[in-house]
């Protein structure tokens with residue numbers, strides 16, 4: 178299904194007061210981040226979009242697809258990736274990819290290869306076609322789902338709820354979905370992901386309280402955030418492998434601190 182925009186017509190916060198952001202429009206290729214404290218309503222907005230709410234959810238929001246209310250039972254426009262996602266199907270990875278591609282009539286001789294190549298570009302630990310779906314780790318499952326959403330699924334909207342701890346190259350995955358023309362919405366507490374998006378909505382007490390447009394100076398911050406993430410990731414790997422931290426690793430950290438103070 179091809180759609181050009183989704184419009185969210187606001188509802189009310191948890192006390193029944195109108196939301197400050199009255200209307201939100203998401204277009205093809207947009208990346209929108211949902212930020213705000215725990216319990217502030219980020220996941221509910223994702224669910225409003227998934228269910229194509231029509232004033233019938235706790236927020237009272239309405240979701241218009243290309244200007245129209247559509248029946249959520251007749252058309253599914255979203256692919257969802259959530260924190261606790263695991264496969265329960267009794268299939269290996271290759272058969273899953275093949276089945277999905279065939280059901281969409283886009284299977285070619287190298288579909289499995291292409292989807293796996295992309296998933297492996299995102300995942301920490303490599304996946305192969307003969308692995309059983311149920312045996313994949315959280316990070317591997319999410320890498321496969323992002324790759325599937327980008328290359329096979331025809332869902333024009335991808336909803337992502339907190340994938341920060343999944344151990345995958347999240348910024349790369351999200352950029353990829355966006356360049357495939359998807360509308361990508363990400364609920365997150367991760368500052369790097371927040372800056373990956375052009376726009377972010379700040380939630381408060383169940384309401385869309387503020388819409389912030391990213392700018393050049395924030396994009397410069399992003400470069401440093403990515404560097405900090407990269408260093409932290411290498412420390413994480415090292416600690417996971419049972420290594421000890423020492424004078425050398427401390428020196429690397431101090432140097433990084435220097436970089437971030439502009440020295």
Ligand SMILES: Nc1ncnc2c1ncn2[C@@H]1O[C@H](COP(=O)(O)OP(=O)(O)OP(=O)(O)O)[C@@H](O)[C@H]1O
Pocket residue numbers: 189190191192213214215216217218219220221222235236364380382383384
């Ligand atoms: N506008 C609203 N009106 C009524 N209830 C709401 C509203 N927004 C959120 N809620 C309810 O508040 C609870 C917390 O919201 P939600 O799970 O969306 O928070 P969250 O921002 O995703 O939190 P976390 O960061 O912990 O995942 C849910 O039960 C949700 O249904």
Ligand SMILES: [Mg+2]
Pocket residue numbers: 219220221338364
């Ligand atoms: Mg949530």
